[in-house]
């Protein structure tokens with residue numbers, strides 16, 4: 742693979758739930774070291790996109806290429822092993838396991854390469870809670886745990902689902918810096934987010950979805966002036 746080849750290419754993704762077309766032709770690509778923002782109104786298909794890329798369900802049509810290989814038929818654990826992981830919009834720790842155990846379980850998912858759990862907890866500011874049950878964490882700490890769990894499998898592609906929601910301004914800019922740090926080390930990130938200020942801090946390239954379609958792809962500064970984007974956010 743050439744150094745400027747995209748690590749992720751999705752083309753014309755389609756996914757229906759019953760009669761509802763949640764994805765109706767979504768396409769974009771993402772390069773190593775790049776953070777791509779993914780925005781769009783509620784229900785536009787952002788989380789479905791992450792679920793499709795990680796293999797939570799099979800897509801009905803389109804293609805998903807990771808590091809040059811078609812992966813759309815691969816099981817989730819195989820995609821994790823290849824270097825894809827994600828965080829969840831609503832964090833889903835095992836509430837009765839300790840914080841440390843939560844990261845250990847994640848690290849061994851797929852039995853691929855994994856990071857040291859304690860080092861990750863130190864890095865994400867959770868070391869002091871290592872032996873506490875995950876249910877005792879507050880919501881921003883649970884978000885950090887979700888991130889630590891995703892990082893535990895050493896992803897080359899990290900899909901981040903609305904990690905900014907509920908964080909205070911200080912936590913938001915720390916999170917933005919953190920994500921940029923991962924990208925600087927070569928990780929590719931897809932950052933699903935509503936908060937434009939946060940996106941502005943982490944990326945300059947944005948995909949905007951509406952009703953399962955790619956409405957806009959380009960510079961964030963241009964998105965906020967695009968009449969179709971304004972209509973999708975304000976008109977709906």
Ligand SMILES: Nc1ncnc2c1ncn2[C@@H]1O[C@H](COP(=O)(O)OP(=O)(O)O)[C@@H](O)[C@H]1O
Nearest residue numbers: 758761763781782783784785786787788789790
């Ligand atoms: N597992 C599912 N079963 C049925 N409908 C779903 C499922 N996941 C998502 N949807 C529907 O697909 C559409 C897109 O949802 P989602 O991807 O969660 O949107 P977003 O993350 O952009 O808010 C919504 O109408 C949602 O209700």
Ligand SMILES: [Mg+2]
Nearest residue numbers: 787788789830
């Ligand atoms: Mg969502």
